[in-house]
Amino acid sequence: MDSNTNWSEANDAITSVAAPPPAHSTASKRTLPFQVPRISTGTPGLDDILGGGGLPKGRMYLLEGEPGSGKTTLALKFLLDGASRGDVALYITMSETEDELVSSAQTHGWDLSNIRILELTPDESNAEVSTEYTVFYPSEVELSTTIRSLLQVVEEHQPSLIVMDSLSELRLLAKDPVRYRRQLLALKQFFSDRRSTVLILDDRSGAADDVQLRTIVHGVIHLSKMPRDYGVTRRHLEVIKLRGSTFREGFHDYVIQTGGIEVFPRLVAGEHDCEITNDQILSGIPELDALLGGGLQRGTSTLITGPSGIGKTSLVMQYMVHQATQGERGVYFTFDEIGRLMCKRSESLGLPAEEVIQSGRLQLEQVDPAELSPGEFIQRIRRHVEAGVRFIAIDSINGLLNSMPGEHELTLQMHELLAYLNQKGIVTFLVLTTAGLVGAQEIKINVSYLSDNILMLRYFEALGEVRQAVSAVKKRTGNHERSIRELRFEGSRLAIGPPIRDFHGVLSGLPRITGTDWQGYMADAPKAGADGSPDA
Numbered sequence: 001m002d003s004n005t006n007w008s009e010a011n012d013a014i015t016s017v018a019a020p021p022p023a024h025s026t027a028s029k030r031t032l033p034f035q036v037p038r039i040s041t042g043t044p045g046l047d048d049i050l051g052g053g054g055l056p057k058g059r060m061y062l063l064e065g066e067p068g069s070g071k072t073t074l075a076l077k078f079l080l081d082g083a084s085r086g087d088v089a090l091y092i093t094m095s096e097t098e099d100e101l102v103s104s105a106q107t108h109g110w111d112l113s114n115i116r117i118l119e120l121t122p123d124e125s126n127a128e129v130s131t132e133y134t135v136f137y138p139s140e141v142e143l144s145t146t147i148r149s150l151l152q153v154v155e156e157h158q159p160s161l162i163v164m165d166s167l168s169e170l171r172l173l174a175k176d177p178v179r180y181r182r183q184l185l186a187l188k189q190f191f192s193d194r195r196s197t198v199l200i201l202d203d204r205s206g207a208a209d210d211v212q213l214r215t216i217v218h219g220v221i222h223l224s225k226m227p228r229d230y231g232v233t234r235r236h237l238e239v240i241k242l243r244g245s246t247f248r249e250g251f252h253d254y255v256i257q258t259g260g261i262e263v264f265p266r267l268v269a270g271e272h273d274c275e276i277t278n279d280q281i282l283s284g285i286p287e288l289d290a291l292l293g294g295g296l297q298r299g300t301s302t303l304i305t306g307p308s309g310i311g312k313t314s315l316v317m318q319y320m321v322h323q324a325t326q327g328e329r330g331v332y333f334t335f336d337e338i339g340r341l342m343c344k345r346s347e348s349l350g351l352p353a354e355e356v357i358q359s360g361r362l363q364l365e366q367v368d369p370a371e372l373s374p375g376e377f378i379q380r381i382r383r384h385v386e387a388g389v390r391f392i393a394i395d396s397i398n399g400l401l402n403s404m405p406g407e408h409e410l411t412l413q414m415h416e417l418l419a420y421l422n423q424k425g426i427v428t429f430l431v432l433t434t435a436g437l438v439g440a441q442e443i444k445i446n447v448s449y450l451s452d453n454i455l456m457l458r459y460f461e462a463l464g465e466v467r468q469a470v471s472a473v474k475k476r477t478g479n480h481e482r483s484i485r486e487l488r489f490e491g492s493r494l495a496i497g498p499p500i501r502d503f504h505g506v507l508s509g510l511p512r513i514t515g516t517d518w519q520g521y522m523a524d525a526p527k528a529g530a531d532g533s534p535d536a
Helices: 005-017 026-030 044-050 071-084 098-107 138-157 167-174 177-193 212-216 286-291 312-325 339-348 353-358 374-386 397-402 407-423 518-524
Strands: 060-065 089-093 115-119 161-165 197-202 219-226 234-242 252-257 260-264 301-306 330-334 362-366 391-395 427-433 453-462 465-475 484-489 494-499
Touching: 044 234, 044 252, 044 260, 060 071, 060 177, 060 212, 071 089, 071 098, 071 115, 071 161, 071 197, 071 260, 089 098, 089 138, 098 115, 115 138, 138 177, 167 177, 167 197, 177 212, 252 374, 260 374, 286 465, 286 494, 301 312, 301 407, 312 330, 312 339, 312 353, 312 362, 312 391, 312 427, 312 453, 312 494, 330 339, 330 374, 339 353, 339 362, 353 362, 374 391, 374 407, 391 397, 397 407, 397 427, 407 427
Parallel strands: 060 197, 060 219, 089 115, 089 161, 161 197, 301 427, 301 453, 330 362, 330 391, 391 427
Antiparallel strands: 219 234, 234 252, 252 260, 453 465, 465 484, 484 494
8 A cells, every 4th residue: 555545645634624615615705805804913012013903814824933932822822812802712732731731821820711722742651562553654644643633623613713833743744845735735725714813833843944834824923032141031023924914024022921922013213203392401500501502402312421430320310300390200211220329319419309209200210131122121111101201311321232132233223212202202311331431431332323412521630639521512403512511519419610711631531721710710619528529
């Protein structure tokens, strides 16, 4: 007997059952509307990426990814969401037992009682010598049995949503690539005639160039993991293919958490334009506002750069707290410092940080770059903006860089983020710490061109004392002072001194005296208190 006989039986089984009823004839299909109804995946972020609210109904889709990428979690959520709407849901498992699926679902707090589970894993306990195959290869017999069991359950329950987990088992049973492809095409036709929406899971255990399934299915969603030297594993989602539909291309971050998968769609700034006003944003320090030509403008970003400890955080807090006292809402994201210490230093400078935080007008959010993905961070900012926040501070860009795979991606994502915030009328502050203390400063991250305004802070030595200087080197939306002023911590307040006229080379850190009034200038300059200047 030919060894192909059992394979033919598997295909014949599909063909005999797959004969569509009259209502599903070819002629009736031609009358279907062009716009195919959509069905939610149960994951809002993925629905947004797919466009139109989810997947077109009645099609076969491939969900691929290596083990641990979250395929089963996403598939179960897809079925649970459909079952909650009254759809008949079927989960066909070829690699896990029903008990293992139920146990996994319980970790997410899910009840699978409304989902039919078909377990097609081989029962090794019944494998006896007397039952060993002697005429056919075992894979041929098992393939036929597997297909017939699948068809019987589908015919019995008529599910509208089906998950097959995973095709790696079917690939092993088929062995021959031609047989494998024919079997997939037969299954596709069978499910299509019954208008079932099918999600096929594949762990990509086949050859690297095995793209047969991708060419057959209607759409492909790829899940990938990117391990790092330290911190949590990064996970990316990419929609590779979706026939007859537009979708958001590129990589999108996602995380697996209790309750399912949360996907963070890639930000496209051009989709979020709106009208903004030309308000002048003040700091509460007239000299600082004068340095910036009267203040900042709404819908702009300001980069504050300088060495560690010079006062960058204190300067940003001056803006944030002052605007909060005026009724505005802001969020301060800190990567490098502890929130309670920031509040303590702000209070020592006369800023009512605790008061505005208690009122809810200012929020301090501690960010751990080892645990947070870039997409998740951007999504968190978007939620605050949609909730009415008007001021956002990111301290620091150096900390944000540590959560990025590389500097190139940081620049691209920051460009989209700042464009989005500007179009929403948000006033954004970015803190960048330079390498070195006194003298030449090295900026390892080139984000200066992304900012609308730049405040540069530098240490300089004058007559045996280390002082701080501040200057506005860029303002896109208007004029600004070209002078360099001294940044002072005068006991209980932050102050900006008069322009420094009698020194040359202040920004180099080692200025030379060029004027004759420097003695008066130094005499008028306030000295630090006995307890020292507040640390910035």
